[in-house]
Amino acid sequence: MTVTPSAPSAEPTETEPPATYSLRRGSLGTTDIAFFVVSAAAPLTVMAGVAPLAILMGGIGAPVGYLLAGLTLAVFAIGFTTMSRHVRSAGAFYAFITRGLGRRAGIGAALLALIGYNGMEIGVYGLLGTATRDTARSLFGADIPWLPVSLLGLLLIGYGGYRSIDFGAKVLGVLLVAETGILVLLAGAVLVDGGADGLSVASFAPGNVMVPGMIAVLAFAFAAFTGFESTVIYRREARDPARTVPRATYLAVAFLGLFYAFIVWTVIQAFGDAKVIATAGSNPADLFFSAITVYVGSWAADLMHILIVTSVLASLLAFHNAINRYGLALAEEGILPKALTRVHPRHRSPYVAGIAQTVLGAAVVLAFAAAGADPYTQLLLWVNTPGMLALMVLQLLAAIAVPLYFRRVAHGEGALRTVVAPVAAAVLLTGAIALVVTHLDQFTGASTTVNTVLAAIVPAVLVIGLALGWWLRRSRPEVYAGFAAEP
Template identity: 80%
Template sequence: MPETPEPPKRPRTGTDLRRGALGTADISFFVVSAAAPLTVMAGVAPVAILLGGVGAPAGYLLAGLTLAIFAVGFTTMSRHVRSGGAFYAYIARGLGKRVGIGAALLALIGYNGMEIGVYGLLGTTTADTGHALAGLDIPWLPVSLAGLLLIWYGGFRSIDFGAKLLGILLVAETGILVLLAGGVLIDGGAHGLSAGSFAPGAVLVPGTAAVLAFAFAAFTGFESTVIYRREARDPDRTIPRATYIAVAFLGLFYAFIVWTVIQAFGSEEVLAVAAADPAGLFFTAITTYVGPWAADLMHVFIVTSVLASLLAFHNAINRYALSLAEEGVLPAALGRIHPRHGSPYVAGAAQTALGAVVVLGFALAGADPYQQLLLWVNTPGMIGLMALMLLAAIAVPVYFRRVRHDEGPWRTLIAPVTAAVLLAVAICLVISKVALFTMASTTVNTLLVALVPAVFLAGLALAQRLKTRRPEVYARFAEEPAGAAEPAVPAAPAAPAAPAAQGESAAPVVSP
């Protein structure tokens, strides 16, 4: 049987990203910083407590467990598909190029949505901090625009510069939460410490579904570890380690901090305090158990937490755009890498310009920076990234069924299928509780949710257009670049290839 011709390989350019610049800790900083732990805790956890009661901490553990199961197949596939495109590359190799291109567009829109909306949060948190500390009335728009320039500069500089900066900011925001927890534990809480938050009677309540929706949203961005493959030291080890560290840290840390705040007020009283002043719950707790000076620091560190999240997402977006430019899907100019800093600086400038357009558009429309710019732009981004995780989980067993490998069934079948089921449930939970995220009308919520399938369908249409008009781009989509390292697994003896679908690359078939 004649061999199926391989699609053309993408050549590597002379200027590349900074190879070997990131270790496990550096990548973990990017991932955890994107989640913005302090902002999530102080800004969102009080609402989770209101909805789920004292069992809210368990919701974060359950979400973390689900994503840890997803990470099993996800990181296994990262050893076989060596691409900076991450999700879209995995999906393309498992479910075909059309679905992969649809996923690529969804990823680009999803990550941009998660970042650009946060500029509204930057404006409001800075205004709140200025008012709380000095009685100042700071307009949000100049702050957001200044933030755009600051984040652009952070992305323009080398990736190790960004990792060091995020490390400092992350230590600050987690440190203030640890300080709060330490004060509560030393004093023994309001009525002594109790593990009642993890009792079945506290967890198995109707409000837990809403808590789970918030908890999954709190992990957004953890999957971006694989985006940094080209810049990682020993990526076959570094990427999985960073992924598991990020998921474990976020799940355990979120649950611990929420449990601590419940202990600070007492299981009976915390709901009343959260209902009276949800935004002030954490500040009241740290003032009581540590001191007013710590509350002032928390105000400042919330602003730096938002900045860290913005920089982490900005770097992830730039690398997605870089990969798609190298694929030929986006304009080639976006694939330019700075000769000194090794950063995708053109993609960074384009992303900053897009952010400025959206921020200014909301401002000119008189929109609220929190309830509309943040919530309306973030929500479809969050749902889109969860949909990408679901597609990636489905792609894993399909891919490993088609290729020869020496991985076990837990990594290639059981874990990814379990993760796919759990992620599908999580997406349904988030959509069913979407009004809690947006605080908007049914019409607005319907439009925001509908954006996700609409973007994916637009990606499928783009795939068909590429296949028809630029077949060479379609043929090499999600294939390994020329000169890329071979997979770490030993190559199996060649087997006759199954006929490939038109435009799809052939994959070795596993014998039954």
């Protein structure tokens, strides 16, 4: 790394050269980092927008799909967090992959991470536009265009990334509590009332879990965790990162897995095991709103509409902060332009990387709008899908890298953490990726041709990254040799 870190107590004056500024060390605790990760997953949006489809396809056993996905990612987290104690680079995924699979693979992973995180964020601006439009229509009968909303969202998120990481953590904390709070309110009301036909645990019976539709549920469930691994990106700003980052990772995975399963189960109870599938089939987008109207009141349904918009904003801000730090790290590596290494003298944010990401997002959003594309079925789904696949492939590569890394270095870690868990995670993640790819049409609703192109983006980016690594080795050997070096 080329940026010289400042001591936390020494604040450079604004007249000092930019190279003396660094991200603010020791700013984030375990809960703060977990807020970033869980907010990126957008729990309310995932539940209200996607869980009804999981119930429709997998039946009342759908909650188990979220538990299985969470368990798989918890196994991945064992090796991932163990390696995070030994590899202190801010590059997270690409640094881990570099140490285990070599520099060319690491450079390919870096490019894939950049595409993946950008895809996960930029596509969501389409969702922001449609969610806000639907909320305005539901509450006020107004029909507002999506593009101005998405562009305004770009400016708001850009400002949030420009401010300090402390500011972002506080904003996400408030928004996350609000969106999970409305779901807890719904769940509590259903439990107190006893559901439509009394509370049942039939969702967890093997006969309701081992159904053909569970494969589709698993694909949706794995997608619902996307971005949980970004805990490591905040290593430089974490307090005691060797302890904080692993704790935040496990906390995020455990919370998401248990919370998703619990909420889906309570919504099934709200309509009853015998009726929920038919109700979801008649209008899946209305399932959660109908439930909360019946058990809490219409005012809560109106509030849920508003909180879905804030849930989307929280997800955007979380991904924006992650992307900025990846951009900063890659600029420090010499892969991206040096201008992106600039850190704001007061806010200590990677503000130039943030501006660049905002400009890129605006360009993509405007391009889709100019083409007359639908903000949901095309901007969101076509941009998000390769981003989701990219991050899943990165998880797989990181799992493979863990045992290869520990085979070559002296360490005091046990075989469970360095071999058994990462190998098991690699097998499980391979299956998860296969599930998502084979059910891509259920994510996108697009033609076979479109889905083939979307799926092909990930291997294409990896190949381009490998070619970039080969070029750097020949043309810029100093950059290649220093790639993913310890700070």
